[in-house]
Amino acid sequence: MILEICVLLSIAWTTVQTTTVSYNLPKFCSRALWNANATTFATENKIGKDPHSIFVDKNNNIYVPNRSSNKIVLWHNNGKTEYKTIAGNLVSPQSVFVTLSGDMYVANVQSSWITKFTLNETRSTLTINKMGNCLCVFVDVNSTIYYSFWEVHKIFKQPVSGTTVGETTAAGNGSAGKANNQLNQPFGLFVDVDLGLYVADFKNNRIQHFRSGQVNGTTVVGDEVSFSAKLNHPTGVVLDGEKNLFIVDCYNHRIVRLISSDLRCVAGCSQSSGSDLSRLNEPISLSFDSYGNIYVADKFNNRIQKFVFITNSCNETTTTSLPPLTASSENRATISKNLIQSMPISTAIDITTAHRENLIATTSPILRNNKPSSRIPPIGTTTVVDIATTEVKRSTTTSGTTAIQSFVAPNCYNYTSTGVLCSQLESICKLASPCHNNGSCTLNSSASRGYSCSCLPYFNGTLCQYDHRPCKPNTCWNNGTCVPDKSNTTFECRCAVGWDGKHCETKINYCWNATCLNKGVCFPLFMNYKCECVGDYSGRHCEISSRRMIIHKIISKTVSYVAILVLIVTVMFFIIMDILKYCFGIDPIHEERERLRREKRMKKHKPIIQRPVYVNPPPVVIIQETTL
Numbered sequence: 001m002i003l004e005i006c007v008l009l010s011i012a013w014t015t016v017q018t019t020t021v022s023y024n025l026p027k028f029c030s031r032a033l034w035n036a037n038a039t040t041f042a043t044e045n046k047i048g049k050d051p052h053s054i055f056v057d058k059n060n061n062i063y064v065p066n067r068s069s070n071k072i073v074l075w076h077n078n079g080k081t082e083y084k085t086i087a088g089n090l091v092s093p094q095s096v097f098v099t100l101s102g103d104m105y106v107a108n109v110q111s112s113w114i115t116k117f118t119l120n121e122t123r124s125t126l127t128i129n130k131m132g133n134c135l136c137v138f139v140d141v142n143s144t145i146y147y148s149f150w151e152v153h154k155i156f157k158q159p160v161s162g163t164t165v166g167e168t169t170a171a172g173n174g175s176a177g178k179a180n181n182q183l184n185q186p187f188g189l190f191v192d193v194d195l196g197l198y199v200a201d202f203k204n205n206r207i208q209h210f211r212s213g214q215v216n217g218t219t220v221v222g223d224e225v226s227f228s229a230k231l232n233h234p235t236g237v238v239l240d241g242e243k244n245l246f247i248v249d250c251y252n253h254r255i256v257r258l259i260s261s262d263l264r265c266v267a268g269c270s271q272s273s274g275s276d277l278s279r280l281n282e283p284i285s286l287s288f289d290s291y292g293n294i295y296v297a298d299k300f301n302n303r304i305q306k307f308v309f310i311t312n313s314c315n316e317t318t319t320t321s322l323p324p325l326t327a328s329s330e331n332r333a334t335i336s337k338n339l340i341q342s343m344p345i346s347t348a349i350d351i352t353t354a355h356r357e358n359l360i361a362t363t364s365p366i367l368r369n370n371k372p373s374s375r376i377p378p379i380g381t382t383t384v385v386d387i388a389t390t391e392v393k394r395s396t397t398t399s400g401t402t403a404i405q406s407f408v409a410p411n412c413y414n415y416t417s418t419g420v421l422c423s424q425l426e427s428i429c430k431l432a433s434p435c436h437n438n439g440s441c442t443l444n445s446s447a448s449r450g451y452s453c454s455c456l457p458y459f460n461g462t463l464c465q466y467d468h469r470p471c472k473p474n475t476c477w478n479n480g481t482c483v484p485d486k487s488n489t490t491f492e493c494r495c496a497v498g499w500d501g502k503h504c505e506t507k508i509n510y511c512w513n514a515t516c517l518n519k520g521v522c523f524p525l526f527m528n529y530k531c532e533c534v535g536d537y538s539g540r541h542c543e544i545s546s547r548r549m550i551i552h553k554i555i556s557k558t559v560s561y562v563a564i565l566v567l568i569v570t571v572m573f574f575i576i577m578d579i580l581k582y583c584f585g586i587d588p589i590h591e592e593r594e595r596l597r598r599e600k601r602m603k604k605h606k607p608i609i610q611r612p613v614y615v616n617p618p619p620v621v622i623i624q625e626t627t628l
Contacts, residue, residue, distance in 0.1 A: 020141045022098055022100045025239070027242050031313055033309075034267060035307055035310060036269070038278070038296070042075075047064045047303070052095065052109075054285055056289045058290065060291075061074060063098060065093035066093070067094070071093075072104070078291075086104070089113065091109075093115075096137070099143075107136065107137040113525075113526075114134060114145070135150055138189050143160050144158065150187060151185075154186070155169070155170040155183070188284075192239055192243065196212060197209070197210040198210075198220070199217070204222065205222055205223060205231045206225075207231070207247060208222075231256075234250060238288070246266065248284060255296060255307075268283065275301050428443070428451055435463055439464030440453065471483070476491075477499075477505050478504045480494060480496055481494040498527035509524045510527070511529045518543070519534045520541065520542035521534075537549070577589075
């Protein structure tokens with residue numbers, strides 16, 4: 001029997017441990033439930049303020065960026081092992097992703113860098129540098145890294161190697177809009193094993209799906225799709241093993257699940273912010289562990305919440321033993337209360353005709369006075385049972401007690417009725433909170449919607465949805481402070497250190513007054529700069545030479561000095577000789593110069609010796625002397 005139960009549970013939900021992804025892809029049945037009251041996994045003293053991301057890998061190691069200390073906080077084995085921190089080249093880390101090889105990629109929202117931590121190495125490397133705020137990073141099964149930049153309304157992708165080499169646009173055309181090829185401040189993203197890209201389109205209140213290689217997306221959840229429940233600035237999207245979407249509905253303070261065409265609330269279903277265990281305050285992202293539990297980055301509560309998966313919520317039937325149908329009204333009330341509390345919201349129940357009357361008798365008479373209405377409550381509110389129209393069946397266990405089988409409860413006919421038995425009446429203002437921006441909702445029967453909204457100053461519209469304040473939440477970027485003028489019509493952004501511009505959108509280039517020596521090239525960083533040195537130079541400004549370079553310089557300088565000295569001596573010799581000759585009439589080389597001139601003239605005018613040659617000379621008469 002125990003073995004059969006274990007087999008059923010393993011069939012009901014199975015964690016997909018594929019060899020191609022580093023994250024968990026659990027499978028859930030359509031009736032899956034999570035404990036409404038979360039357990040707080042980590043608080044501000046470990047993760048800092050405003051946590052924006054969480055990642056749980058297949059080994060249940062949990063990674064959370066600490067934006068306050070510029071570190072990544074890591075827990076091993078679902079937090080059973082003591083946590084540690086990872087630091088290096090991080091400036092306000094926003095999002096984290098860990099690959100199968102153990103490499104960790106971190107998006108830094110202020111430095112515009114995506115930092116890579118390689119497994120078993122002692123330091124990080126700066127992988128991608130791109131101007132703007134990178135809000136989410138994801139690596140697909142082909143080792144392609146995706147990153148979202150909400151200021152330019154685009155999703156970029158490129159191979160994990162290189163620094164913007166081979167970068168292409170995965171989604172968005174660069175301008176804000178609601179067309180199929182446009183995005184409006186994209187936030188979270190997810191890439192499935194088929195390379196389909198899912199984007200949380202923040203300002204458009206929708207989830208867009210882009211097939212691989214396609215520039216036009218399809219709206220999966222949003223105003224363009226017929227859902228009675230709407231998203232309010234989604235920030236995260238994750239798929240399970242059955243490709244059902246789990247969405248972080250940020251401004252509705254909840255986590256919702258899309259099954260086929262049915263949008264169901266998973267956590268924070270009150271749709272109001274709070275710090276108790278059942279509520280969230282602008283959640284940003286979520287991640288599954290291998291057991292199907294959901295971890296949520298609860299931003300303004302400065303904590304990580306863990307919603308535990310209820311394993312028996314996927315059982316085929318839920319059996320509850322009941323006393324005889326002739327029990328007293330007090331017993332009937334207890335039975336009804338226990339039955340209601342033991343039923344999961346998404347679980348189906350069949351009730352017998354006889355028992356239906358007992359349940360009606362224990363509830364408020366309002367049930368009998370509710371008239372059918374064509375107005376159906378939105379998906380995402382509490383699912384309720386209309387007892388008056390429910391088909392009733394009863395089953396008997398082997399012990400002879402009556403058991404209630406599982407059933408799917410229909411919606412209440414009356415829009416303002418809530419509760420499992422539709423026995424609680426609430427006004428539409430309290431149920432829906434339709435007025436935006438803290439507007440006050442007042443019931444008004446003459447209004448077409450049945451209510452009217454009283455708006456705060458600088459807000460207008462039917463639902464107070466238009467904001468005319470000079471200083472809006474996103475007026476000044478990069479942690480800049482918006483200061484309105486006295487008339488409250490214009491504004492001034494006081495930028496944080498390292499940023500400039502009307503909206504603090506421009507990162508200050510610190511290279512403008514930095515000098516890199518020895519032909520070094522200056523690269524701007526956030527609040528800093530870096531000199532890339534050429535050859536054998538190093539140092540902050542490439543001012544440090546290597547030993548080989550020093551020897552080369554010494555030899556070069558020595559040769560240069562000798563050549564200069566020889567040149568100087570030669571010039572001085574000629575100058576001194578000219579001074580002695582023309583100023584003092586002393587010519588030490590006069591005689592030598594004259595001798596050289598004579599030799600030169602002699603060589604030029606060499607005497608010619610002529611020898612006469614006589615032709616037909618007269619005979620020679622020899623006169624002999626005689627002695628007298």
